[in-house]
Amino acid sequence: MKFYDCQPAPSPRRVRIFIAEKGLLDRIEIVPVDLRGGAHFKPEFERINPFRTLPALELDDGTCISESIACCKYIEAAFPEPPLMGRTPKEQGVIAMWEHRCEWDGFIGGAEMLRNTAPGMKDRGLTGPLAFEQIPALADRGRKRITWFHDFLEKRLAETAYVGGDAYSIADITALISIDFAARQKADIPESHTNLKRWYDQINARPSSKI
Ligand SMILES: N[C@@H](CCC(=O)N[C@@H](CS)C(=O)NCC(=O)O)C(=O)O
Secondary structure, eight states: OEEEEOTTOHHHHHHHHHHHHTTOTTTSEEEEOOTTTTGGGSGGGTTTOTTOOSOEEEOTTSOEEESHHHHHHHHHHHSOSSOSSOSSHHHHHHHHHHHHHIIIIIIHHHHHHHHTTOGGGTTBSSSSSSOBOOOHHHHHHHHHHHHHHHHHHHHHTTTOSBTTBSSOOHHHHHHHHHHHHHHTTTOOOOTTOHHHHHHHHHHHTSGGGGO
8 A cells, every 4th residue: 555645745644543552554655746846646546536736536446536534444454453443333422523634624725815915925825726716814714713712622631631532643634734724824822721731742742743
């Protein structure tokens, strides 16, 4: 299996951490893709992902799977231990709910900020092959969404050890990469959010967070 990766980008990091937590780093070939240099728009990338985003997996039979959560679902099914998406139906539902919430307000909020302000992202308001103009108001909205994201995680982590419940899961991974993505844009965890900070320090100390 191959994993199409880009070191600084948050979505590939989400799957890279998932792979590391499964102990699969030495069983999967990592193929770096230069997003800044536009390697994902070269004709040969069409086969890997016609939507022109990272991450992507290529299975040994040539099947390609893009979308971070789809890559993680495939890995979870193929390599169930340790479970990162819950064991029981209840755990699976609760973890999926929190994971999606973190992607929706955390990752997307960060993407709205970056893609609607960075000079290097002119006409790259959305990923993919079409040009989308930057809309500065969306960057402001993204910043608000990050405030909301930090606030709801602070409340959640006053009640549970991990975002998805009692155990580390994909919900923690998506929360971590979204928090770091927002922090790169000067939207840090507020000092007052002591539960979120405690959780962050603990998750950030895991070896998988460093790769
Ligand atoms: N929904 C996609 C989002 C992936 C995404 O936004 N990837 C970014 C890197 S974090 C990308 O490939 N950007 C390419 C571009 O900006 O042209 C997923 O979860 O995989």
